[in-house]
Amino acid sequence: MMKNFNSYLDIAEEVAEALASGKPVVALESTIISHGMPYPQNVETALEVERVVRENGAVPATIAIIKGRLKVGISKEEIDYLGKKGLAVIKTSRRDVPVLIAKQEDGATTVATTMILAAMAGIKIFATGGIGGVHRGAETTMDISADLEELAMTPVMVVCAGAKSILDLGLTLEYLETKGVPVLGYQTKELPAFYTRESGFEVDYRADTPKEIAAIFTAKMDLKLKGGMLVTNPIPVEYAMDHETISKSIQEAVERAEKLGIKGKETTPYLLNEIQIITKGESLKSNIQLVLNNAALASQIACEMCR
Template sequence: MLEQYLDINPEVAAALAAGKPVVALESTIISHGMPYPQNVETALKVEQIIRDNGAVPATIAILKGRLKVGMTHEEIEYLGKAGLDVIKTSRRDIPFIVAKGVDGATTVASTMILAQMAGIKVFATGGIGGVHRGAQQTFDISADLQELANTDVTVVCAGAKSILDIGLTLEYLETQGVPVIGYQTSTLPAFYTRESEFGVDYQLDTPAQIAAAMKAKWDMDLKGGIVVANPIPEAHQLDRAMIDQVIADAVAEMDSKGIFGKASTPFLLAKVAETTKGVSLAANIELVFNNAKLAANIAVEYAK
């Protein structure tokens, strides 16, 4: 049934069939995360980092209504040039993008869904979505969290995006039974900074330990994903007081303009990049590179 919708890149399909390590990558970061040609250069470098660390990259998107698991360089180039014209696609959007035969860039949630369809267990991204600030009034909670509760994929990230309410995000994940692992850290990284005031559920210090926890969880049919929080490299982290103030100002501007829902994260990230004169974007790129390397290392251990 899935074959009528799903195209798995031949290299990815061969790796999966042979039990070799594969790492899924999202495409919203290409279309909505940064401008062309920087988005394409970053996407291709992330793929190369995964290859250099012994795994096969599978960048995921929807092109002309086809679910693509593993994209060619030409397809990544096409997506990067199309940019914001590509529809940001979460779980609810997938059937409509497919039915209309149009292009969709996958978020964390939809990338997890397509990765699971293909049989990929490890996914590298920048930061997960979560509970937005002021969600007590707005109920603005990312679909990423519900996907983590239900979909058996390990998501390697630099923590929750610091534009979110990190405390409430952790509470939601706990309620849904999603473990949050700190990679060589006992505190949750906050995307642009290496730590926050919040602790993780478990500190694990090697990719092999993480792979063993994945195997145990899914062998016992304990449904749902795992969050691996990997701190941004020290050389690239931003000053916490500075970034907190920039985000607070951006959130206030967003509220005054009445921006909400799926438009809120791209607005906030763009506003932070503009205010920091591109420093936050450079940090964002470095943390994605760092996450790709760890994800490949975990995928290699899990494949063993």
């Protein structure tokens, strides 16, 4: 006998109550816990992100798969569990979800999977660090993140610091345009590039307030236009890295990955770790701050949408 998705889904009591009463909720991913940084910094950061969401008036819903259950809102103990298990947790995109359910295994959700589970629960806004995109050399490797396809299909707003600068940013924007995904810059017309505020590429539209962003997404939902929306939020000036320095670090990391034959979903965690080593930890500090910044903006937008 077939079941519906609710049979596999566990929504935390606080999150369920907030959704039922029309309070603002912000979804958060779990790959940053397992694959983003070492223990215990990963757990400390995840809890700090949740604190920032609350501080800005919303309810946090960190999303993961634990022992085959789809979890929307996990406890401190579950965050610690994922943090300690680290890279042993499967980095989970859309294709992995049914396998992990059937095998009752753990999964850390990527942008794509967090969007899927958020939509199942009825959450409309998701804060992350940066999205995946079209990888360098994708014209021959066809290495394009599932995050982009999910943005084209799933009605969730993603607030990020742009696409990770290890990607081909121009082709990433072209792909999103083809799929009809609106790309907004928060108080900027230039696409931020994760560690830096500039990239040399323009986004579709500039939006200057959380209220304006909320109005645009509300109109999109009212019109029943397919897919989500991408809000790009530049890293705060005081935590931004020098564009030339980070570009050289990225190129060095990409060359190392190519020599080692690292491909697919292992690419991003490897490159981020290498960049952290090359920059002597500076990139990790920037990474943490931009996630906190995105969580604050997403919460403010969520509050405006509830009004």
